[in-house]
Amino acid sequence: MASVKKYIAEFIGTCVLVTFGCGTAMLVGCSAENGSGYLLTALAFGLVIVGMAYCVGNISGCHINPAVSLGVLISGGMSVSDFVGYVISQILGAFAGSGILYAVFKLGGVEDKTGGFGANGLAGVNGSAVAGLIVEIVLTFAFVLTILGVTSKNGNHGSFGGLIIGLTLTLVHILGIGLTGTSVNPARSIAPAVFAGGDALSSLWVFIVGPFIGAALAALCYKFLESSKE
Numbered sequence: 001m002a003s004v005k006k007y008i009a010e011f012i013g014t015c016v017l018v019t020f021g022c023g024t025a026m027l028v029g030c031s032a033e034n035g036s037g038y039l040l041t042a043l044a045f046g047l048v049i050v051g052m053a054y055c056v057g058n059i060s061g062c063h064i065n066p067a068v069s070l071g072v073l074i075s076g077g078m079s080v081s082d083f084v085g086y087v088i089s090q091i092l093g094a095f096a097g098s099g100i101l102y103a104v105f106k107l108g109g110v111e112d113k114t115g116g117f118g119a120n121g122l123a124g125v126n127g128s129a130v131a132g133l134i135v136e137i138v139l140t141f142a143f144v145l146t147i148l149g150v151t152s153k154n155g156n157h158g159s160f161g162g163l164i165i166g167l168t169l170t171l172v173h174i175l176g177i178g179l180t181g182t183s184v185n186p187a188r189s190i191a192p193a194v195f196a197g198g199d200a201l202s203s204l205w206v207f208i209v210g211p212f213i214g215a216a217l218a219a220l221c222y223k224f225l226e227s228s229k230e
Helices: 002-029 037-056 066-074 080-106 129-151 157-174 187-194 206-227
Strands: none
Touching: 002 037, 002 080, 002 187, 037 157, 066 080, 066 129, 066 187, 066 206, 080 187, 129 157, 129 206, 187 206
16 A cells, blocks of 8 residues: 555646646746746746645655655665555646646646647757757766765755755756757656657657666765665
């Protein structure tokens, strides 16, 4: 029963992330030329993490991201069975969030200023999959490394952990939105791409592979750094 509650928490958290993060991007736009929309989108994703960290963090750890769950798995913080349960719940939550946005924007006739449900893309890197992979690996590495440090038993961040993680996600979005739209989260990328179709689906693999590689590297790096202290 405890695992089921964790999975439900991950479902809810990821649903909220996609609804508010991608929804903000769809509403205000997130092109580099539109500075206010760009920053609002970055803040929306970061603030969702802050809110959910203090809402479901004590239940599931508030991963709401398969890449984060992979990092925790490699670090020894969860079992393989829980990892699988988390990832399934996160993807389902992302689809629920995109479904909500479909109902509001498509059925409600609201303009989607991203043109594709806030799906990630390679336009900002001139269509280069290699450049997109590098961006996503670096952004996810920084994000997951921060999470592992903040949540480590050796960490000393008190009740500010959720705020630190949320601000870090805002930071990676500020750099990444103009390049790839910032994924660092395969679930967040999969659902909008499926709803958007077309080019979003053809480049989707970048936003699955890149975050997973970045998370794995972050976990291995943190394990090495932490073991060096002992």
